[in-house]
Amino acid sequence: MEAFSDGIFAIAATLLILNVQVPHAPAGQLTHQLLDLWPSYIAYATSFVTIAVMWLNHHAIFSRVARVDRPLVAFNLFMLGVIAFLPFPTQVLGTHIGTPQDATAAALLYGITGMLIASGFGGVYLWIATHPALLHDAYSDVDFLRVAPRYLVGGVAYTVCIPLAFIYPPAVVAVIAAIVLYYAIDQLPQPSSTSQK
């Protein structure tokens, strides 16, 4: 599972850039075009960091896991499927957030995708937390559920994005960037120093 998961994370992160494109235009427009792409740059950076932080947390969780069962595989595949889907809402956000009539739809799509990723990750986490038999012996005595509230933070924050997309769409990107920073700083402790590397 981990080789496949690592591949999906790395490829999805790298594919994000393929959707940043300069439209064909008469000569002499390039400077303006490059500056006008700023929403795409922000969308690219937000999604890249989202995937990288998800990957770090995914690795921190699975390095504790000794065995996988069917439901865990299903939760993990669901999460990977949404991660691999992320380049699409990222492109839509970058190209449409600047159009007032379409900004709400673009922000909604991005926020819902974020909710689905959080749901998949929460499913993976809760399944492992409630099935300590899947863990390495060294971790089976750890109260893994202790850190569950940190997953609620993401769930609540992504849910806030739904009404926010109708009120002020660009704020959705800010909220998602803030969620990612929170998870980047409040990381799951790595089981050991060597396994993180």
Next chain:
Amino acid sequence: MEAFSDGIFAIAATLLILNVQVPHAPAGQLTHQLLDLWPSYIAYATSFVTIAVMWLNHHAIFSRVARVDRPLVAFNLFMLGVIAFLPFPTQVLGTHIGTPQDATAAALLYGITGMLIASGFGGVYLWIATHPALLHDAYSDVDFLRVAPRYLVGGVAYTVCIPLAFIYPPAVVAVIAAIVLYYAIDQLPQPSSTSQK
């Protein structure tokens, strides 16, 4: 072989999203456009799960294999070549299944690709099953052919897709999703709990 195979599976699964694109349209159309893309979402999900389940089964088979010979490499490369081809019929299905005049051609292309994947996988499986010298010693006494009928299920189901594409094209997607669910649930048992992870 396994590093190359793992790479092909993960990359093909992640490339699927590149073919989901919002066409250029006047401002204010984005909500409708995103909703109209539902066949592409279904095609994406079906193909992603197909590749993921193929990967799980591929891994389950090859973790039993100690040696590879030329024909096994050839069968495996054929299967990987069709897996890497899957993003194309997935895109065609997503963009044309909603057009009545083109739905049959799109469903046929998708069904035939599914048949070719099943053929390649069946070839890999049958070659290994009939050449126990390729297996790890621990598995050479297992009656590997016992589970052969499960591969027939896929072969029959994909064959049904051909006439179905002429009668009611969308049913082809439903049949292929059902095949994948069957293989996801009726997985090959992993040789050991640790090797699956």
Next chain:
Amino acid sequence: MEAFSDGIFAIAATLLILNVQVPHAPAGQLTHQLLDLWPSYIAYATSFVTIAVMWLNHHAIFSRVARVDRPLVAFNLFMLGVIAFLPFPTQVLGTHIGTPQDATAAALLYGITGMLIASGFGGVYLWIATHPALLHDAYSDVDFLRVAPRYLVGGVAYTVCIPLAFIYPPAVVAVIAAIVLYYAIDQLPQPSSTSQK
């Protein structure tokens, strides 16, 4: 080096399909469009098998290597750079071989790329063959140059492609497919049965 090389091979092989695209057309044209793409299917298959066979031979060579030096890294990077370039001539071949005025240019581009791959591979091989200190001890007494003539076969065959592109362009694809089949069948023996898998 090997993780990077494996990645380039697997990604280049999988990216080939992104260049197979159905052009936009009025409803009802899909069947014809899919059939008209046959040169793209052949180009895809030829390039996919080329990359896969190169990968097998690359792996067979590097599994004998214990140390790498600067020139070997340079030869290897040159070869990988041309492998990663292959999706471009593959697309050009698929889309232009059917246009009589452009077929020669498309076949030339594809043949020259093949020559460059063969040159890079030959460079890697000859450097290793003439520097036995880079090999594992178990192989340092093997007369590695014994199999050098097989690399000449490829060099000669690719050179034949240049005049052939002017005489009958489709024959270039046939020659390249034949070269790949030759290398697939006359593979370098793997150092040991386990390292191939």
Next chain:
Amino acid sequence: MEAFSDGIFAIAATLLILNVQVPHAPAGQLTHQLLDLWPSYIAYATSFVTIAVMWLNHHAIFSRVARVDRPLVAFNLFMLGVIAFLPFPTQVLGTHIGTPQDATAAALLYGITGMLIASGFGGVYLWIATHPALLHDAYSDVDFLRVAPRYLVGGVAYTVCIPLAFIYPPAVVAVIAAIVLYYAIDQLPQPSSTSQK
């Protein structure tokens, strides 16, 4: 971290080719079109070698690292995010360097991206050099900062690109190619012969 980093490097290098495209044109134009793409070929080669050389140096540094901490992860993710961004300025450079009015903007974008990569790499390097506790014991006594000047070379050279983009844009590509060649030749010594391979 290393599996994710390796993946980003290999995928970004291979994606570069997707942005080399022959525009649709009347039959008989292909030879001219292929020759007119020469800036794209140079941009592709420069970026491919840049990524490959960054990867070699990245590997040489991280093979000395036994532990990673938060700031090192942050510097590394920043650098990877810019590496994964490189296909975009590469495409812009290839398609616009030949248009006099747009060449400065294209060269600036490419030069600034190079500066950001160098900054990220310098950050990774300086953090490790000033935190010897992160190193393997075998390297903790090495005066790692001794080679710091070589990183200054890159920083200075990329800074020179900014005014150069206004004076003679194509020279920016030459400078960046020269920087890469410098780093390719003046590589960090590998910790041991086996770890490079």
